[in-house]
Amino acid sequence: MLLLPTLIAAALLSLQLCPIASSLNQEGLYLLQAKSGLFDTDNSLAGWNPRDNTPCNWTGILCSSSSVNSINLSNLNIAGPFPSDLCKLPNLSFLSLSFNYINSSLPFSSLLPCTSLTHLDLSQNLLVGLLPSSLPSLPLLQYLDLSGNNFSGNIPPSFALFPSLQVLSLTANLLNATIPPFLGNLSSLRQLNLSYNPFSHGRIPSSLANLTNLETLWLAGCGLVGDIPPSLGGLAKLTNLDLSGNFLTGSIPGTLAGLASVIQIELYSNSLNGSLPAGLSNLSALRRIDASMNHLSGSIPDDIFSIPNLENLHLYQNKLIGSVPGTAAGARHLSDLRLFENQLSGPLPDGLGAHSPLMFLDLSNNQISGEIPRGICDGGVLQELLLIDNFFSGTLPPGLGHCRNLNRMRLRNNLFSGDVPAGVWGLPHVFLLELSNNSFSGIISPDISGAGNLSQLLISLNHFTGNIPTEVGSLSKLYEFSASDNRLTGSLPDSLGKLIELEQLDLHNNLLSGELPTVVVQSWSKLTLLNLANNHLTGRILADLGSLPVLNYLDLSGNDFTGEIPPQLQNLKLNQLNLSNNQLSGSIPPMLHNEAYKTSFLGNPALCTDLSGRCQISTSNSSWKRTKSAWLIRVIFILTALILIAGIALFYRKYTKLKKAKKEQEKSSKWTLTSFHKLGFSEYEIMDLLDEDNVIGSGASGKVYRVVLSSGEAVAVKKLWRSSKSNAGSHEEAVDDAFEAEVATLGKIRHKNIVKLWCCCAHKDCKLLVYEYMINGSLGDLLHSKKASVLNWPARYRIAVDAAEGLCYLHHDCLPPIVHRDIKSNNILLDAGLGAKVADFGVAKVVENFDKGPRSMSVIAGSCGYIAPEYAYTLRVNEKSDIYSFGVVILELVTGKLPVDPEFGEKDLVKWVCGTIQQKGEEHVIDTTLDVRCYGEEIAKVLRVGLLCTSSLPINRPSMRRVVKMLHELSGEPKPKPLPKDGMLSPYYIEDEQSIIGSENQQEIMRKIT
Incomplete structure (x- = not known):
């Protein structure tokens, strides 16, 4: 009896549902079938309502005559295999799934039913395997974009058979054959984009000259060798020619003057030689030429500046000689001229910049002489004036004082003289004013108060006189003030105390007098360097100097300071201390009386240099x-x-x-000391110095102390946390595990890029690890502080190489291999020369038989922002997890940003970098403090190594051996000896630049921004 009501209710429910299900047309049902095979992470397709009659109002769907003809689901964060059900839509002509996570391969037959397609965009996904040879069977296809995936192998011969294809983009895949000549058969082609694939070395097919409708030819980073075919000059419709980042040789063919429609020519980063061709002035549409970083010689042709619409000319890092042609003054649209690192000489043409919107002028590292043209800033938009290392002379043009948009002026190492115009001192947007090593004279003008954006004021090695104006105190962003080797007089103004961002103050070799003002010193909480040597300063050395938390360089030598050395200076962690040649008296504070500072107190006759205090001073007083x-x-x-x-x-x-x-306690608390190197100290000496004043760091596992031994040597001591009673059992076990892991790992390691473990000490209540002391602390602390200015690009590159070599040793040279599991910038320590060593092995694991697959861990180890995606949800660990974390460190070095930052919203650094590159280009993620003029190419290549290491698919991440090899190759350093094949990637895999940029997935290689 109970069954009958149930059946009736079920029947009524089915009657209600049938009209709803049947109301959606067949095309809507096809779309729902396609959706069912996808993972909609952000519920972007939640509006696909099965109760609708048609799908024409659904997200991403457009219809014509009530039939679906366009699907655009780009950038919706959807994942899964290619939804082949979409090809059941009979009138579908436009399909875009770009910037998603479409994975697996494209089956041969999956697209064959899409016979109406004219536009197919699957770019920036995770597709793998061979390019589908069936694609040319789509009779109406005009636009095909498969860039930013992981397609491998060759370009199928069938691609020569597209009947009406106009756009073919295969950029940033893993295609590794040569560029096939049959692409020259695609007579309808307007855009051919093959850049950033690890193609085998080959020549540019001369058959591409047959593509008479071609507008864009983009072959950057394709492993191309040999000459540029002269026949390419016949492509009359070509607007964009990009052959950069290859190995092209020979001269630039003069036939390129036949590219009547060309707007941009990019030939940078090759090995081209010979002279620049004449005749380019006939190219009326040409705006941008970049032939930098080649071996071009000869002089710059006069007519190159006669190109009617020339805007950008980049010829830096070549071997060009002669002078800058006089025609440069007549280039009325010129905004960006970069000719640095050549052998140019002679004066600049009068009128340069006077009749053009010149924004960027970089002529550094040449032999150019004469004066700066008077009208250099008459266009009113000049932002960068970089003339370092030349032979410029004369005075600065008064007009520079009205150059309100100028943000960088670098005139170091020239022969300039005379007064600096008052307006130059007060330019409102300048953040770097570098006038060092010239013969400038006069005073620092009080007008400097107007330079509200000034961060670096570098005026050393000149003839400046007068007082330091009090107006300097209004420069709230100033972090470096270097005015050494001048003739400045007077006392230090109290207003310097307002410079709360000041990190470096160097005023040595001047004529300054008076006492150090207390109010000044007390506010310099970020000061790392103070050099006031060789002046006429008097009075006592202020005890307040000892309270400056990050001061590590103090030089007050060659003055007239009197009195005792303040004992508070012992609080400082100084790399350099010099108090020589003053009138100091009394005793040297005990902690400063060691070998590290043995030359720091010379030339102070009344100073007691005997540590015992028994000094023989012969005066009656x-x-x-x-x-x-x-x-x-x-x-x-x-x-x-x-x-x-x-x-x-x-x-x-x-x-x-x-x-x-x-006595009873001593019997039950004996220390156990285990040493791994010859020691010159005991565990009791260490214990006596573990006080809170010596704490230099604190983490999840314990505190770290800096301990200065009686020998004068400093060591770092990690004291593992003690447990509370409430969680004593689990916590004690975790401490024991961390202690044993660190001892077992570091005790047997001997490598220059792994921090040295001197010994370990333990008893029932305390566990200590004693390491070598790294004087510059951690990379993370230095990089993400105001002290990051010391980390120029060469230093950052060296740190990346050092850390990579240390990690490579763990993965490949330890038996069994070791996975660190917590690689991050705070676990990379820096010595006095900024050499890097990997540290903190508390969660490291010895993993045997990597080739049998990853090993699962019971808990997640690592730090937020550094954890590999697969590790976070599978707990499977192998060396690829470390490689991902190391890739994040590389991105930190390149961008200067934290791995997780509120600036990124819900993204981490990896996602932010990838998204920014896709939208704006890679130049927008590079740390603005780095010198991209000199190191831009190397920085970009290291960035791509970081992107490789942070690939979301572990199989795409290179081994650490491969990473080390790539980093060495970037700087032209000697290559390591060939290594045995390891893992999925061979160290022989691609020898040159494409090895850095040819193995990436999803959205992690940038799109070309044109």
């Missing part, structure tokens, strides 16, 4: 002081003795009990 001190010591001694006697009588009973308890 000194004798009187010594007698007075002796009587004072005797009185103190007598009072102390009386207090001790009273104390002994008062606490005699308690003392007896404590003594007995102490």
Whole structure:
């Protein structure tokens, strides 16, 4: 009886649902079938309602005559295999799934039913395997974009058979054959984009000259060798020619003057030689020429500046000679001229910049002489004036003082003289003013108060005179002030105390006088370098200097300071200390009296240099002081003795009990010392110095102390946390595990890029690890602080190489291999020369038999922003997890940004870098403090190594051996000897630049921004 009502209810429900299901037309059902095979991470397709009659109002769907003809699901964060059900739509002509996570391969037959397709965009996904040879069977296809995937192999011969294809883009895949000549058969082609694939070395097919309708030819980073075919000059409709980043040789063919429609020619980063061709002035549409980083010689043709619409000319890092042609002054659209690192000489043409919107002028590292043209900034938009290392002379043009948009002026190492125009001192947007090593004279103008954006004021090695104006104190963003080797006089103004961002102050070799103002020193909380040597400063050395938290360079030598050395200076962690040649007296503070500072106090006759304090100073005044001190010591001694006697009588009973308890404790708390190197200290010396004043770091596992031994050597001591009673069991076990892991790992390692473990000490209540002390702390602390200015690009590159070599040793040279599991910038430590060493092995694991697959861990180890995607949800660990984390460190070095930052929203650094590159280009992720003019190419290549290492698919990440090899190749350093084949990737895999940029997935290789 109960069954009947149930059946009736089910029947009624089916009657209600049938009209809803049947109301959606067949095309809508096809779309729902396609959706069912996809993972919609952000619910972007939640609006696909099966109750609708048609799908024409659904997200990404457009219809014509009630039939679906366009599907655009780009950048919706959807994943899964290619939804072949979409090809059941009979009138589908436009399909875009770009910037998603479409994975697996494209089956041969999956696209065959899409007979109406004219536009297919599957770019920036995770597609793998061979390019589908069936694609040319789509009779109406005009646009095909498969860039930014992982397609491999060759370009199928069938691709010569597209009947009406106009756009073919295969950029940034893994295609590794040569560029086939049969592409020259695609007579309808307007755009051919093959850049950034690891093609085998081959020549540019001359058959491409048959593509008479071609507008864009983009073959950057394709492993091309040989000459540029002269026949390419016949492509009359070509607007964009990009052959950069290859190995092309020979001269630039003069036939390129026949590219009547060309707007942009990019030939940079090749090995082209010979002279620049004449006749380019006939190219009326040409705006941008970049032939930098080649071996071009000869002079710059006069007519190159006669190109009617020329905007950008980049010829830097070549071997060009002669002078800058006079025609440059007549280039009315010229905005960007970069000719640095050539052998140019002679004066600049008068009128350069006077009649053009010149924004960027970089002529550094040449032999150019004469004066700066008076009208250089008449266009009113000049932003960068970079003339370092030349022979410029004369005075600065007064017009520069009105150059309100100027943000960088670098005139170092020239022959300039005379006063600097007052307006130059006060330019409102300049953040770098570098006038060092010239013959400038006059004063620092009070107009400097207007330079509100000034961060670096570098005016050393000149003839500046007068006082430091009080207006310098209004430069709230100033972090480096270097005015050494001038003739500045007067005292330090109190207004310097307003410079709360100041990190480096170098005023040595001047004529400054007076005392150090206390109010100034107290506010310099970010100061790392203070050099006031060789002036006429007087008074006492301020004790407040000892409270500056990050000061590591202090030079007050060659002045007239008097009095004692403040004991507070012992609080500083100084790399350099020099108080020589003053009038100091008294004793040297004990912690400064060691080998590290043995030359820091010379030339102070009244200073006691005997550590015991028994100094032989022969003056009667000194004798009187010594007698007075002796009587004072005797009185103190007598009072102390009386207090001790009273104390002994008062606490005699308690003392007896404590003594007995102490003996019992000593029996049960013996230290166990295990050393891994020859030691010059004991565990008791270490324990005596573990106080809070010496703490230099604190982490999840414990505190780290800086301990200066009696020998003068510093060591770092990690003291593992003690547990609370509530969680004693689990916490003690975790501490023991971390301790044993670190000891077992570091105790057997001997490598220059792995931090050295001197010894370990343990008893039941305390566990200590004693390491070599790395004086510059961690990379993370240095890179993400105001002190990051010391990390120029060569330093960052060297740190990347050092850390990579250390990690490579763990993965490939340890038996069994070791996975660190917590690679991050805070676990890469820096020595005095900024050499890097990998540290903190508390969660490291020895993983045997990597080739049998990854090993699962019970908990996630690592730090937020560094954890590989697959590790976070599978807990499977192998060396690829470390490689991902190391890739994040590379991105930190390139961008200067934290791995996780509120600036990124819900993204981490990897996703932010990839997204920014896709939208704006790779130049927008590079740290703006780096010198991209000199190192731009190398920075970009290291960035691509980082993107390879952070590939979301572990199989696409190179081994650490491969990473080390790529990093060495970037700088032209000697290549390591060939290594045995390891893992999925061979060290022989692609020898040159394409090895860096040819093996990436999804959205992690940038699109070309044109």
